[in-house]
Amino acid sequence: MSVAASTAYAPAGRSATAARAGLVLVGAAQAEIGIWGVIAPHSLFREYPGFGHHWISALGTYNEHLIRDYAAAELGFAVLLVAAAVWFEQRLVLVAGAAFLAATLPHFAYHLTTIDSFATGDDIASLAGFALEIAVVGAAMRVVTRRRDEDRRN
Numbered sequence: 482m483s484v485a486a487s488t489a490y491a492p493a494g495r496s497a498t499a500a501r502a503g504l505v506l507v508g509a510a511q512a513e514i515g516i517w518g519v520i521a522p523h524s525l526f527r528e529y530p531g532f533g534h535h536w537i538s539a540l541g542t543y544n545e546h547l548i549r550d551y552a553a554a555e556l557g558f559a560v561l562l563v564a565a566a567v568w569f570e571q572r573l574v575l576v577a578g579a580a581f582l583a584a585t586l587p588h589f590a591y592h593l594t595t596i597d598s599f600a601t602g603d604d605i606a607s608l609a610g611f612a613l614e615i616a617v618v619g620a621a622m623r624v625v626t627r628r629r630d631e632d633r634r635n
Contacts, residue, residue: 491569492625500621501566507614508562511555518552539598571625578622
């Protein structure tokens, strides 16, 4: 397979459709945080994730610069993940997934150290959300590599 063909490789089928949908959903979650934090950083700090829960403000004092930077980074991940879902080419999905995981795994690890700061239900929801996003992005990465591996064997 030529280099040009390998960069344009886009798997098809039900697993690809599910992986693309998963990337869009994870991207949408990042967009929600990103848009909220860019437009109203103090509100994100005080009220995230909403519905009477306060996951950011429970961990320290407000810093507008850090909240805006985090929100902007989340917005960037949203764009990257949705682009990976739209084009679903192997290299793009792998790079988007690697970038997301490089940021999310340390963030998840940090939250494992803050479990005393939240009620049990909030800890479970927060950590499960991280785990789900990591699993979905990892699964999308596996779909694009598995299909390529299957094609190489044929």
